[in-house]
Amino acid sequence: LTTKDELLSRFLKANNEPISGQQLAEEFGMSRTAIWKHLQTLQEEGYTFETIKKKGYILTSKPDRVDPARISSFLKTARLGKQVHYYDECTSTQTIAHELVRNGVEDGTIVVAESQTEGKGRMARHWESTKGKGIWMTIIIRPKILPHQAPQFTLIAAVSVVNAIRSLGKSISPEIKWPNDILLNGKKCTGILTEMIAEMDGVQALLIGIGINVNQKLEDFPDELKDIATSLAIEADEKIERAELIAAILQYLEKYTDVYLKLGFEPIKVLWEEFSGTIGKKIKATTLREVIEGTAIGITEDGVLEVKLDNNEIKRIYSADIEIEKPL
């Protein structure tokens, strides 16, 4: 964090207690004028401070942003999110992450943006990233794995996001739709895109792109998404603190990555199946080659979906779009 961010983080953690200029000057090893200048910059960014006579400064309001200091004030991880690249607007956090990896980057670095002009879904589809309303982030991790293990991280990320949403304690119950969507009441609130940068001797980095609709109202969605998409705020009927959710996702992702590297995929598979809205349901899977209809019966060690056809034949699906049939 920069000094300005450290200062903001200090105020965010102060719980509305005033902090004196003298105290800050001592803590940060700089003059009171220098502290005051940093506070001015923060005011220009939308934070407001009040001066309380003889006591010091108090943070009175914060803009709705997910800047590094805000994330850091909630963060409890050892590796993930220690480095944050924050953008008000960017093309795609995935594109920026690719550049960062090319230039050498620390494990656990994240890229977060308030808005994306070219948000990417799978197969070059567009991902709608409304300004200031969602979480548009890429997490760069560098686990020691082989390329064929990379798709499992989409499932690890899905389990992490579901747990993070549940940890907010709102009355919403997210379900995972294989392989990479999270639904609330049957509508998509989250998409996950995992990309891999590999070399001859293994995986150099995984770029886990997570897009979550957090605080949109229905009218914020473009018409073509109104019937298929939703946000956490719509379903929970209240606004949600995005920085808190980011910190929770990073905490779960760190934990489950460690679990996976130590114990393998089995514990993740158990969690995934528990949160899955796909297993046991009648589905229609459209792959590049064919359309498969049947009952989803489980996922394999590799995160491959197994579907039982009407003639009892079992088909394995590696990549497809899934429609879950609603019960009549």
Ligand code: BTX
């Ligand atoms: P996907 O290919 O499974 O989903 C894309 C499809 O989802 C679109 O074709 C559209 O129908 C629908 N869609 C588009 N935007 C939204 C939205 N905001 N909410 C609900 N449905 C939508 C899913 O791909 C993977 C998305 C990853 C997005 C993250 S954001 C941070 C990172 N940066 C980046 O460019 N992509 C990832």
